[in-house]
Amino acid sequence: MNALITGPILVTGGAGYIGGQTVLSLLDQGADVVVLDDLSTGSVRPFHENTAFYQGRIQDQGLVSEILKKHQIKSILHFAGFIKVDESISNPLKYYNNNTDGSRVLIEAAVHNNVETFLFSSTAAVYGSITGVETVDEALEVHPLNPYGWSKLFTERLLQDVSKAHGMQYGIFRYFNVAGADMRFRHGQFLEKPVHLIGRAIDALLGTAPPLQIFGNTLATPDGTGVRDYIHVSDLADAHVALLQNLQSIPKNRLLNLGYGKGHSVLDVIKCLEEISGKPVPYEFVPAREGEAASVVANVKMLTEHLAWKPQHANLKEIIATSLEWRQRTNFEK
Numbered sequence: 001m002n003a004l005i006t007g008p009i010l011v012t013g014g015a016g017y018i019g020g021q022t023v024l025s026l027l028d029q030g031a032d033v034v035v036l037d038d039l040s041t042g043s044v045r046p047f048h049e050n051t052a053f054y055q056g057r058i059q060d061q062g063l064v065s066e067i068l069k070k071h072q073i074k075s076i077l078h079f080a081g082f083i084k085v086d087e088s089i090s091n092p093l094k095y096y097n098n099n100t101d102g103s104r105v106l107i108e109a110a111v112h113n114n115v116e117t118f119l120f121s122s123t124a125a126v127y128g129s130i131t132g133v134e135t136v137d138e139a140l141e142v143h144p145l146n147p148y149g150w151s152k153l154f155t156e157r158l159l160q161d162v163s164k165a166h167g168m169q170y171g172i173f174r175y176f177n178v179a180g181a182d183m184r185f186r187h188g189q190f191l192e193k194p195v196h197l198i199g200r201a202i203d204a205l206l207g208t209a210p211p212l213q214i215f216g217n218t219l220a221t222p223d224g225t226g227v228r229d230y231i232h233v234s235d236l237a238d239a240h241v242a243l244l245q246n247l248q249s250i251p252k253n254r255l256l257n258l259g260y261g262k263g264h265s266v267l268d269v270i271k272c273l274e275e276i277s278g279k280p281v282p283y284e285f286v287p288a289r290e291g292e293a294a295s296v297v298a299n300v301k302m303l304t305e306h307l308a309w310k311p312q313h314a315n316l317k318e319i320i321a322t323s324l325e326w327r328q329r330t331n332f333e334k
């Protein structure tokens with residue numbers, strides 16, 4: 001496996017939750033890793049000592065070009081971005097500036113410096129309000145419900161057009177619901193106010209937030225609560241290493257869903273957290289969020305056909321147990 005990851009790899013957002021975990025996967029494979037992160041939401045961890053770390057912005061084309069030249073970068077894994085859906089609605093320019101225009105500047109620098117491979121983190125949020133399908137496949141029409149989803153969709157298109165014109169290879173993953181922490185607890189998510197279900201349920205369990213509000217209990221799902229495809233961050237990170245290695249063998253459109261293809265409801269998540277902790281999770285039902293899909297589960301046909309990647313942690317218990325343990329170990333300390 002090691003021999004296939006040749007040349008230094010630039011990881012943008014490599015101090016963040018997913019980028020950091022991918023840095024660990026790359027380092028575990030013996031790769032030569034360069035990180036660019038402005039630390040706006042990420043934090044430096046001990047393993048970054050084994051990388052060349054630059055604190056700076058992807059929008060700083062001078063700095064990016066300097067890094068690309070100095071390290072003779074051939075591959076970029078681009079994770080840097082903002083991720084809060086609610087904030088993207090109240091402050092869309094923040095998202096279009098950072099996620100779309102920032103990516104445009106980075107992609108331009110990549111083309112000017114003859115970068116060969118560019119992987120981009122997109123999201124299942126591009127699909128929008130899905131109805132009438134059991135699983136979502138990559139050919140489905142996309143209708144993002146918020147500026148966050150649009151900011152990522154625009155970048156997908158930008159990258160595809162530029163790659164086609166300039167011969168840079170691209171790969172795009174649309175992540176489903178990412179959760180969990182590194183199995184050796186070298187890294188995990190840090191969010192003082194979690195925005196996703198599992199983080200919020202943990203806060204409710206620990207009493208550091210009011211009871212969890214469950215958005216809807218009469219949805220068209222087996223138990224009436226929302227169903228999502230949760231994927232362990234460590235498997236997600238490993239998939240990027242596999243994609244770097246596999247890229248050439250994947251035909252034409254290298255855009256892949258990244259999930260397990262298995263759905264769990266909000267009540268499944270709560271039950272699992274209660275079993276792990278031995279304590280009840282306080283919750284209340286509130287109306288469903290407007291436009292939100294009842295069920296979003298990845299169709300993983302393309303992923304499993306094209307990627308030499310076998311998930312190692314594809315069960316809700318491991319995802320939730322590592323999230324809980326990371327939260328308890330770090331206790332809000334960055």
Ligand SMILES: NC(=O)c1ccc[n+]([C@@H]2O[C@H](COP(=O)([O-])OP(=O)(O)OC[C@H]3O[C@@H](n4cnc5c(N)ncnc54)[C@H](O)[C@@H]3O)[C@@H](O)[C@H]2O)c1
Binds near residue numbers: 014079152
């Ligand atoms: N977390 C999820 O559930 C999820 C789901 C789908 C897609 N994604 C995508 O995955 C990527 C990583 O998300 P995450 O959960 O790790 O978020 P994160 O906030 O933990 O990490 C983002 C990192 O990027 C850095 N950053 C932000 N803007 C930057 C800039 N302009 N220049 C340099 N660094 C910058 C931040 O400091 C942070 O370290 C994002 O692009 C996000 O849209 C995340």
Ligand SMILES: O=c1ccn([C@@H]2O[C@H](COP(=O)(O)OP(=O)(O)O[C@H]3O[C@H](CO)[C@@H](O)[C@H](O)[C@H]3O)[C@@H](O)[C@H]2O)c(=O)[nH]1
Binds near residue numbers: 124225266
């Ligand atoms: O306080 C909460 C939070 C969530 N949910 C429900 O839990 C499920 C998961 O919600 P959440 O964790 O907010 O994730 P999604 O809304 O599915 O969106 C996430 O997953 C996308 C990938 O599909 C990412 O791109 C987005 O950034 C991320 O918010 C949904 O059914 C929600 O209705 C609640 O009931 N209460």
